[in-house]
Amino acid sequence: MAESVKSNVRSHCVGTTAVVYASDYLNKLTGERIERECKKQLDSGARALVIDFSDTELVNSIGISILLGIIDIAEKGGALVVFSDVNNETVQLFEMLGLTRHVVLAANEQEALTSLSAPPTQSQAIGH
Amino acid sequence: MKHRRNQQERQILGRVKHGEFIGRTSELERLVAHATKANSPALANGAQGLLILMAPLAGVSELLRQTFDSLFSRREEVIPIYFALPAAETTAVSAAIEFLNTFLLQYIAYRRDEPGLCHASLTLNDLLKLAPAADVEWIEELLEAYNQQRFGEDDRALVRFCLNAPARSFPRDARPFVMFDAVQLGAYADSAVPFALEIVRALKSGGNPFVLAGLRREVLDAMALAGGNLEAHEIMRVGQLGEEDARNLVSSTARRQQVSITEETRDLLVQQLECSPFFINAMLQAAGDKRLPLDSYLACERLYVDELMGGRLNRYFSSVLEHIAPQPQIRAAVVRLLCEATPQGKRSASVESWRKRLKLDSVAVEQLLESLHIHELVNCDGETIDVSGGSNLWRDYLKSRFRLDALREPRALVVADVIADALKRAPQTIAHHYRRAASLPLRELLGKFNSQRVPRSLFDFAAFAENYKGAPLDEVAAGLDEQTELMRLPQVVHTASGVSFSAALRQFGEESTVVAHAFGAGVYTNQNEVVWLVAKLESKLEADAALVGRWLDLLDAVARQSGIVKTQMWLIANEGFSIEASELLRERKAYGSSRQQFDLLIGRLSENSNVTQPADNEDEFQLIFPMGTDNEMLAASAVEQVARRLSFTPEAINQIKTAVVEACINASEHSLSPDRKIYQRFQVQNDRLVITISSRGILPTNITGNGEGEPGPEVESKPQKSDDRRGWGLKLIQTLMDEVEFERVDEGTSLRMTKYLRH
Numbered sequence: 001m002a003e004s005v006k007s008n009v010r011s012h013c014v015g016t017t018a019v020v021y022a023s024d025y026l027n028k029l030t031g032e033r034i035e036r037e038c039k040k041q042l043d044s045g046a047r048a049l050v051i052d053f054s055d056t057e058l059v060n061s062i063g064i065s066i067l068l069g070i071i072d073i074a075e076k077g078g079a080l081v082v083f084s085d086v087n088n089e090t091v092q093l094f095e096m097l098g099l100t101r102h103v104v105l106a107a108n109e110q111e112a113l114t115s116l117s118a119p120p121t122q123s124q125a126i127g128h
Numbered sequence: 129m130k131h132r133r134n135q136q137e138r139q140i141l142g143r144v145k146h147g148e149f150i151g152r153t154s155e156l157e158r159l160v161a162h163a164t165k166a167n168s169p170a171l172a173n174g175a176q177g178l179l180i181l182m183a184p185l186a187g188v189s190e191l192l193r194q195t196f197d198s199l200f201s202r203r204e205e206v207i208p209i210y211f212a213l214p215a216a217e218t219t220a221v222s223a224a225i226e227f228l229n230t231f232l233l234q235y236i237a238y239r240r241d242e243p244g245l246c247h248a249s250l251t252l253n254d255l256l257k258l259a260p261a262a263d264v265e266w267i268e269e270l271l272e273a274y275n276q277q278r279f280g281e282d283d284r285a286l287v288r289f290c291l292n293a294p295a296r297s298f299p300r301d302a303r304p305f306v307m308f309d310a311v312q313l314g315a316y317a318d319s320a321v322p323f324a325l326e327i328v329r330a331l332k333s334g335g336n337p338f339v340l341a342g343l344r345r346e347v348l349d350a351m352a353l354a355g356g357n358l359e360a361h362e363i364m365r366v367g368q369l370g371e372e373d374a375r376n377l378v379s380s381t382a383r384r385q386q387v388s389i390t391e392e393t394r395d396l397l398v399q400q401l402e403c404s405p406f407f408i409n410a411m412l413q414a415a416g417d418k419r420l421p422l423d424s425y426l427a428c429e430r431l432y433v434d435e436l437m438g439g440r441l442n443r444y445f446s447s448v449l450e451h452i453a454p455q456p457q458i459r460a461a462v463v464r465l466l467c468e469a470t471p472q473g474k475r476s477a478s479v480e481s482w483r484k485r486l487k488l489d490s491v492a493v494e495q496l497l498e499s500l501h502i503h504e505l506v507n508c509d510g511e512t513i514d515v516s517g518g519s520n521l522w523r524d525y526l527k528s529r530f531r532l533d534a535l536r537e538p539r540a541l542v543v544a545d546v547i548a549d550a551l552k553r554a555p556q557t558i559a560h561h562y563r564r565a566a567s568l569p570l571r572e573l574l575g576k577f578n579s580q581r582v583p584r585s586l587f588d589f590a591a592f593a594e595n596y597k598g599a600p601l602d603e604v605a606a607g608l609d610e611q612t613e614l615m616r617l618p619q620v621v622h623t624a625s626g627v628s629f630s631a632a633l634r635q636f637g638e639e640s641t642v643v644a645h646a647f648g649a650g651v652y653t654n655q656n657e658v659v660w661l662v663a664k665l666e667s668k669l670e671a672d673a674a675l676v677g678r679w680l681d682l683l684d685a686v687a688r689q690s691g692i693v694k695t696q697m698w699l700i701a702n703e704g705f706s707i708e709a710s711e712l713l714r715e716r717k718a719y720g721s722s723r724q725q726f727d728l729l730i731g732r733l734s735e736n737s738n739v740t741q742p743a744d745n746e747d748e749f750q751l752i753f754p755m756g757t758d759n760e761m762l763a764a765s766a767v768e769q770v771a772r773r774l775s776f777t778p779e780a781i782n783q784i785k786t787a788v789v790e791a792c793i794n795a796s797e798h799s800l801s802p803d804r805k806i807y808q809r810f811q812v813q814n815d816r817l818v819i820t821i822s823s824r825g826i827l828p829t830n831i832t833g834n835g836e837g838e839p840g841p842e843v844e845s846k847p848q849k850s851d852d853r854r855g856w857g858l859k860l861i862q863t864l865m866d867e868v869e870f871e872r873v874d875e876g877t878s879l880r881m882t883k884y885l886r887h
Contacts, residue, residue, distance in 0.1 A: 032598030
């Protein structure tokens with residue numbers, strides 16, 4: 001399980017699932033870095049993405065728009081996306097902006113990976 | 129050698145203290161250096177005269193008075209003499225006698241080292257009594273000769289005698305340096321004595337360095353009349369102040385006049401008064417006299433209209449007009465001619481048509497036009513008259529005068545209309561200024577091309593985005609350094625705003641387009657000649673193909689109209705270009721760059737601070753921080769600390785932080801802010817926290833005060849276009865906070881958000 005820290009975005013692969021870690025503040029700059037990393041993982045053959053928000057304290061609206069873009073790209077490539085370890089406040093924000101309709105939420109990375117090994121439907125949120 | 133002003137310099141003729149004399153430091157140093165040529169052997173065949181060619185209302189009198197004070201304080205051999213032609217004197221003879229008196233007064237004041245004498249009212253005989261022993265003899269001779277001339281019949285000889293007084297022999301340790309302020313020379317145009325000619329001749333024949341200052345067109349005419357060779361004299365051109373100096377002048381004069389201003393009104397005054405020291409002083413003196421604070425656009429415009437219709441500005445323009453056309457009927461006809469031409473879009477008229485309308489003979493019309501031309505209120509080449517000259521203030525004055533005098537409209541109506549027009553114009557004036565200030569330095573960058581080699585990807589957004597989108601800056605820089613595909617930029621030999629080539633580009637602003645004539649490889653052949661057509665596109669998101677297509681067509685049309693054969697188009701959009709737009713750019717062989725690429729290019733071609741201000745009271749906190757990467761997080765951290773003190777729940781604190789972050793992003797994204805700062809104020813009240821986020825700049829057009837026009841926060845179906853995914857900020861803030869309101873301010877935005885405590 002090789003871990004990459006290039007572009008300041010931490011990520012690693014578990015089988016065909018790429019786990020990408022969001023930073024403490026998700027804005028335009030850090031969002032684009034995650035987007036770039038996700039694209040790279042999908043181009044490398046990843047079939048599912050877990051974006052882990054365990055370090056993320058705050059997400060702004062531009063960051064959310066970039067997350068929607070990542071979901072788009074994954075959908076087009078037939079890949080699944082799970083957000084893990086999102087704090088309550090951020091979940092509220094995602095709900096406000098309708099993001100939770102388009103992505104699965106998991107309590108933590110492990111749960112996300114488990115859910116992907118026996119995937120539920122995309123609209124079914126787990127955890128929280 | 130630079131002259132450093134002595135802090136102990138005495139304020140003698142200067143009307144402002146040395147430290148408050150703003151914007152003409154280099155000119156002052158040059159004048160002092162010129163004066164000291166009296167001690168230089170170079171004077172024998174060097175340039176003895178310094179001609180100050182002043183743009184109307186640029187102001188030179190204070191510069192000359194400050195030079196006088198500086199030279200007086202130095203106590204060297206050079207004796208400064210400053211004489212301003214009085215506006216009130218009506219004949220050349222009386223003005224010349226006044227000159228003689230002033231000359232002797234200032235000479236003796238200097239010799240006795242008694243600056244106070246310069247302000248005394250003394251007769252020539254009084255002056256003789258005060259003269260130091262070394263000077264008594266020549267002054268006595270001078271006055272004797274003067275008395276003989278005075279009772280003669282020859283006015284011209286008397287004028288010549290008086291003006292030539294500084295050319296007499298002086299004691300070895302004294303050499304006069306005459307600074308002749310001829311701004312009012314036009315007032316003597318009808319004098320029986322050719323006054324301008326006599327002044328120039330007297331100064332030239334004196335053998336001492338001198339300064340002749342006046343309206344540039346008038347001084348040049350006077351020199352030509354006197355058969356003077358301009359090349360024999362130094363020329364100093366004095367225009368309006370630079371913007372920074374003008375801002376300093378407004379602040380300094382406001383302080384001196386005890387007039388309260390804000391940064392916003394300061395900038396408005398600078399722009400509206402066109403950086404003219406005369407107008408700035410006039411307005412602030414008026415405000416000081418009336419004890420009026422100028423702390424809002426409305427206050428400024430009210431005073432402006434008062435001044436224009438009955439105050440200092442009115443008096444100035446009226447006196448110019450009365451001088452140009454002393455007869456009321458002719459004056460009214462001139463106002464009508466100047467006003468009528470403008471609304472019809474006519475910029476020029478024939479001299480013959482003016483002659484017919486004014487019912488004057490050719491000589492009289494010529495004189496009148498000459499006066500208007502000298503004041504740069506029209507441009508006249510002898511056959512046609514271009515009436516588009518003069519400042520905006522002059523045009524406002526003319527318009528109001530025309531409505532009052534010619535159309536006989538009620539004064540109250542005219543006043544109300546002028547105030548309303550000025551108020552409507554104020555934000556546009558400031559917006560134009562900010563756009564100019566915030567625009568990319570396109571012309572400067574093109575000037576630095578100079579055949580240098582740079583990575584090709586800096587001109588190809590698609591290739592750049594593929595490699596570097598979202599990459600850290602050091603990675604981008606390293607990647608560019610390693611890039612082997614380089615392009616050699618041309619050598620740019622001339623740049624101009626696209627507006628100079630096509631009126632169709634005016635709508636985008638002067639700074640948005642540039643036409644740059646260049647040669648590839650720095651080889652000046654037809655084959656290598658290429659014209660770069662560069663445009664900065666307004667687009668918050670990636671520019672799409674439709675926008676790019678429109679711009680390429682427009683630039684193509686400009687090239688065709690201008691007969692430009694070989695072109696290279698380069699479009700710059702802040703966020704770069706969509707995939708389709710990038711394809712179109714490639715098809716049309718045009719370059720496309722994002723702001724980031726542009727900045728990187730600047731870096732390759734050439735080689736912020738947090739301020740916490742003390743609060744007004746202990747329950748209020750202020751934070752000012754620069755717009756920029758992640759700085760909104762500083763604001764969020766600060767508000768978190770404040771909210772904790774009030775015992776907000778963690779959930780509420782996070783909501784407040786998110787709202788503050790969004791407000792800061794909005795402020796950064798929406799305004800062309802001149803200072804690039806966000807002002808944040810937290811007010812702690814019993815049951816609530818009130819946060820105000822404001823920034824200076826242009827009020828965004830999509831913000832109506834209630835958030836209308838933005839999509840709702842809840843996205844029912846996932847928006848497909850990236851455009852639809854932006855603009856959620858305001859709705860998000862409204863959802864997270866209990867009360868949100870925009871405060872109308874003169875410029876920029878001020879968003880007030882309240883969160884109530886709920887335990």
